[in-house]
Amino acid sequence: MTRHGALWVGGAILLAVVxxxxxxxxxxxxxPFAMIDQPLLWPGTPGLPLGTDSLGRDIMADLxxxxxxxxxxxxxxxxxxxGIGIVVGALAxxxxxxxxxxxxxxTELFQTxxxxxxxxxxLVVLGTTLATIVTAIALVSWxxxxxxxxxxxxxxxxxxxxxxxRVIGMSDARIIxxxxxxxxxxxxxxTATVLVAxxxxxxxxxxxxxxxxxxxxxxxxxxxxxxDQMRQAWYIVVIPGCAxxxxxxxxxxxxxxxxxxxxxxxRRQ
Amino acid sequence: MKKRTKKLSSxxxxxxxxxxxxxxxxxxxxxxxxxxxxxxxxxxLALLIVLGIAVCNFVLLHMAPGDAADALAGEAGxxxxxxxxxxxxxxxxxQPLPVQxxxxxxxxxxxxxxxxxxxxxxxASLILERLPATLLLxxxxxxxxxxxxxxxxxxxxxxxxxxxxRVISLIVLLLYGTPMFWSGLMLILLFSVRLDWxxxxxxxxxxxxxxxxxxxxxxxxxxxxxxATQACFFLAVYTRLLRASMLEVLGLDHIRFARAKGMPERxxxxxxxxxxxxxxxxxxxxxxxxxxxxxxVLGETVFSWPGIGRLMFDAVFQRxxxxxLSILVLSSVFVVLANLVVDIxxxxxxxxxxxx
Numbered sequence: 001m002t003r004h005g006a007l008w009v010g011g012a013i014l015l016a017v018v019x020x021x022x023x024x025x026x027x028x029x030x031x032p033f034a035m036i037d038q039p040l041l042w043p044g045t046p047g048l049p050l051g052t053d054s055l056g057r058d059i060m061a062d063l064x065x066x067x068x069x070x071x072x073x074x075x076x077x078x079x080x081x082x083g084i085g086i087v088v089g090a091l092a093x094x095x096x097x098x099x100x101x102x103x104x105x106x107t108e109l110f111q112t113x114x115x116x117x118x119x120x121x122x123l124v125v126l127g128t129t130l131a132t133i134v135t136a137i138a139l140v141s142w143x144x145x146x147x148x149x150x151x152x153x154x155x156x157x158x159x160x161x162x163x164x165x166r167v168i169g170m171s172d173a174r175i176i177x178x179x180x181x182x183x184x185x186x187x188x189x190x191t192a193t194v195l196v197a198x199x200x201x202x203x204x205x206x207x208x209x210x211x212x213x214x215x216x217x218x219x220x221x222x223x224x225x226x227x228d229q230m231r232q233a234w235y236i237v238v239i240p241g242c243a244x245x246x247x248x249x250x251x252x253x254x255x256x257x258x259x260x261x262x263x264x265x266x267r268r269q
Numbered sequence: 270m271k272k273r274t275k276k277l278s279s280x281x282x283x284x285x286x287x288x289x290x291x292x293x294x295x296x297x298x299x300x301x302x303x304x305x306x307x308x309x310x311x312x313x314l315a316l317l318i319v320l321g322i323a324v325c326n327f328v329l330l331h332m333a334p335g336d337a338a339d340a341l342a343g344e345a346g347x348x349x350x351x352x353x354x355x356x357x358x359x360x361x362x363x364q365p366l367p368v369q370x371x372x373x374x375x376x377x378x379x380x381x382x383x384x385x386x387x388x389x390x391x392x393a394s395l396i397l398e399r400l401p402a403t404l405l406l407x408x409x410x411x412x413x414x415x416x417x418x419x420x421x422x423x424x425x426x427x428x429x430x431x432x433x434x435r436v437i438s439l440i441v442l443l444l445y446g447t448p449m450f451w452s453g454l455m456l457i458l459l460f461s462v463r464l465d466w467x468x469x470x471x472x473x474x475x476x477x478x479x480x481x482x483x484x485x486x487x488x489x490x491x492x493x494x495x496x497a498t499q500a501c502f503f504l505a506v507y508t509r510l511l512r513a514s515m516l517e518v519l520g521l522d523h524i525r526f527a528r529a530k531g532m533p534e535r536x537x538x539x540x541x542x543x544x545x546x547x548x549x550x551x552x553x554x555x556x557x558x559x560x561x562x563x564x565x566v567l568g569e570t571v572f573s574w575p576g577i578g579r580l581m582f583d584a585v586f587q588r589x590x591x592x593x594l595s596i597l598v599l600s601s602v603f604v605v606l607a608n609l610v611v612d613i614x615x616x617x618x619x620x621x622x623x624x625x
Binding site: 108109111112113114115116117118120121122124125197201204205208209220223227230231234237238241244245246247248249251252253 | 446562
């Protein structure tokens with residue numbers, strides 16, 4: 001697959017998932033938790049292309065609504081993580097010294113608890129709603145962004161264009177926001193795409209353990225519900241898993257393609 | 270720690286003899302005065318971090334709604350306030366929070382992890398009982414992943430851009446995007462539900478109670494699926510990482526020299542290039558070993574593997590704060606130790622790196 005191919009294939013997959021999420025409320029306006037037919041109907045049953053689960057819910061509808069939850073949680077938590085990471089990393093890398101030390105110790109503290117464990121504990125403390133799940137995932141994912149932004153700032157702050165800004169008396173805030181940040185964004189964007197994939201997989205893992213918002217249909221929850229019927233009805237587990245796999249694959253491909261497009265220097269490999 | 274890497278000036282076969290000798294010296298140096306200082310400082314810092322984590326976790330967990338008394342009383346079906354008060358007094362939950370924190374830290378320092386409210390057993394004995402299972406799973410999965418990652422990563426780098434490389438890249442992409450718990454379920458579906466070759470969960474057969482060699486074989490059989498599940502994900506990460514770092518090393522002078530000497534390609538790749546390409550892999554493996562306990566929650570749940578991850582998950586739902594806190598502190602100790610081992614391994618593998 002050529003490098004541009006990765007970007008296109010990844011983009012197409014993402015577009016499809018976004019379409020699923022956007023159309024979920026239009027095609028399946030009814031409650032995804034509602035029982036609509038007999039339980040455990042196999043895919044291909046007339047009117048039910050993907051069948052029903054053990055509680056007689058339409059798997060197709062659940063899949064569409066799950067796309068919405070996955071994308072929402074993935075994007076929102078990544079946006080929050082990138083926000084925190086940029087603030088912490090920029091301050092640490094730009095001011096160095098004591099600020100850097102303090103912020104990096106904080107980052108290390110967060111990195112010393114296994115992320116998935118920390119997310120579980122946070123959800124136990126905060127309770128499981130859509131907002132707390134986003135918060136928990138954001139709180140365990142920002143350290144990577146902070147480190148990346150910091151290293152970019154450390155090298156960029158010594159460059160001549162930044163020094164000349166300082167000479168003409170530009171304020172720190174303007175140098176950070178207008179001069180350095182735009183130059184540091186490319187790798188952050190690439191990392192963010194991969195983070196969305198990680199966040200979606202983490203959310204799926206959490207809902208598989210039962211830590212999901214009880215009012216929101218997610219792919220992880222579908223897998224959790226189906227795992228006890230694997231002997232008779234394996235499709236309940238296979239379908240949402242494939243959706244997760246394809247979505248994560250699309251995001252990773254997109255990130256890889258973006259990386260090559262944004263860093264032409266690396267293209268020789 | 271800062272690393273200072275000297276550019277390797279001499280090349281060829283003399284280099285490997287020299288570097289082995291230097292590596293030997295460096296290993297010995299680990300016990301010298303200067304490195305003793307380094308180790309002491311790192312250990313002190315590590316201790317501080319673990320202490321910080323312990324306090325943070327303590328405060329965090331006590332903000333959680335409901336405590337062990339609620340959970341126990343809920344299970345017994347009794348919401349009687351007097352009973353709850355007795356339970357709280359027994360676990361020390363009636364004391365003010367700072368006092369509880371102080372007691373917790375005192376116990377931690379003396380390695381007395383307290384009593385699990387749920388299992389009615391000391392936390393230390395519970396953890397020691399479950400730890401071997403997790404370590405066995407981790408050791409097997411990591412070994413598989415590292416060996417597989419090295420073979421696939423080096424092969425992909427040697428044939429970069431060719432068909433083999435593309436097939437490997439595709440496999441890596443697929444494994445990388447698969448949620449670990451789901452691939453575990455799929456392996457169960459295939460190998461135990463459909464084919465009935467391997468057990469679907471647990472660590473040994475409860476019905477047979479085998480002993481001796483049969484017992485070992487029994488555990489091995491139960492180990493295959495969970496270990497393969499965890500290994501697959503890490504395998505993808507390592508292959509990807511090693512391919513990139515091998516590609517960089519393969520362009521260096523000493524490789525060109527070895528090639529000019531007529532050394533076989535496979536030997537160049539696995540002996541001369543691999544050694545220089547290893548540091549990023551070591552860092553990553555160290556990180557993954559450190560955070561393995563976290564990921565183990567999912568893997569052990571899927572396969573009902575009786576390890577620490579499963580124990581932690583039960584502790585969460587039973588509000589067994591003592592047990593949960595101990596596991597959290599234990600897992601940060603894991604992370605800190607893994608980081609330290611990585612730093613030391615750097616010196617062993619690359620004599621040009623200095624401990625500071």
